[in-house]
Amino acid sequence: MPRRRKVYEGKAKVLFEGPEPGTLVQYFKDDATAFNNEKHGIITGKGVLNNRISEYIMTRLGEVGVPTHFVRRLNMREQLIREVEIIPVEVIVRNVAAGSMSKRLGIAEGTPLPRSIVEYCYKSDELGDPLVTEEHVTCFGWASPPELDEMMSLSLRVNDFLYGLFVAVGIRLIDFKIEFGRLYQDEDMRIVLADEISPDSCRLWDIESNEKLDKDRFRRDLGGVAEAYQEVARRLGILPEGGPRDLKGPAVMQ
Ligand code: UDP
Numbered sequence: 001m002p003r004r005r006k007v008y009e010g011k012a013k014v015l016f017e018g019p020e021p022g023t024l025v026q027y028f029k030d031d032a033t034a035f036n037n038e039k040h041g042i043i044t045g046k047g048v049l050n051n052r053i054s055e056y057i058m059t060r061l062g063e064v065g066v067p068t069h070f071v072r073r074l075n076m077r078e079q080l081i082r083e084v085e086i087i088p089v090e091v092i093v094r095n096v097a098a099g100s101m102s103k104r105l106g107i108a109e110g111t112p113l114p115r116s117i118v119e120y121c122y123k124s125d126e127l128g129d130p131l132v133t134e135e136h137v138t139c140f141g142w143a144s145p146p147e148l149d150e151m152m153s154l155s156l157r158v159n160d161f162l163y164g165l166f167v168a169v170g171i172r173l174i175d176f177k178i179e180f181g182r183l184y185q186d187e188d189m190r191i192v193l194a195d196e197i198s199p200d201s202c203r204l205w206d207i208e209s210n211e212k213l214d215k216d217r218f219r220r221d222l223g224g225v226a227e228a229y230q231e232v233a234r235r236l237g238i239l240p241e242g243g244p245r246d247l248k249g250p251a252v253m254q
Pocket of ligand 1: 099176
């Protein structure tokens with residue numbers, strides 16, 4: 001079988017050419033980075049867990065009518081996705097103050113927000129993903145005004161749905177980051193959810209203890225990163241049978 005062509009390699013994922021035109025294979029690595037690439041580590045089993053968690057969340061979102069790039073999971077570390085043109089804007093939705101917002105505005109982490117807040121960051125490693133306004137997004141043509149409206153309304157729908165999904169399993173959704181892409185089909189174009197939704201891109205706290213079950217365990221050297229991701233999967237009812245030992249994926253393809 002011919003080796004698949006690598007289309008793109010990011011910090012936590014690799015994209016390969018898919019089996020049919022218009023598809024890609026998204027491979028989840030165990031690599032973790034933080035603080036604009038200054039901190040790097042390997043969290044054994046993270047890729048397998050994120051592949052499964054993101055599959056579950058994208059599937060559930062699809063069921064409630066949120067369009068996504070997800071097609072199906074292929075194996076422990078790979079999923080088939082539709083090829084989209086990624087919009088270079090990260091959308092962050094916040095329910096509770098934490099992370100960069102707490103720092104920037106001096107609001108204690110854990111302070112509930114009176115209403116959900118949507119923020120935009122320009123996707124640029126060199127610039128460290130700066131916070132931008134809607135004006136920047138439309139002025140520089142990263143997304144058109146109708147596209148941005150659609151992204152905002154989809155983001156709030158994702159937040160409402162995920163908030164409930166996590167509360168039901170004893171987890172508070174503090175904030176999360178999502179990305180969107182343009183899916184071209186025939187003469188049509190529509191905005192769909194892309195990338196991944198996993199404990200790498202969400203802040204998830206245990207409702208009772210406020211224990212962090214997300215990437216902040218890596219960012220802040222709290223330890224037990226893989227165990228926390230596993231706990232999220234376990235609560236969602238999707239931990240592979242046999243637990244951690246089943247989390248070995250196929251060998252990394254280079
Ligand atoms: N986030 C992400 N990728 C980024 C930046 C942020 O997935 O490049 C997520 C992060 O995990 C958190 C939310 O977006 O759930 C808000 O992050 P924040 O702006 O507080 O940045 P941080 O404190 O992580 O630098």
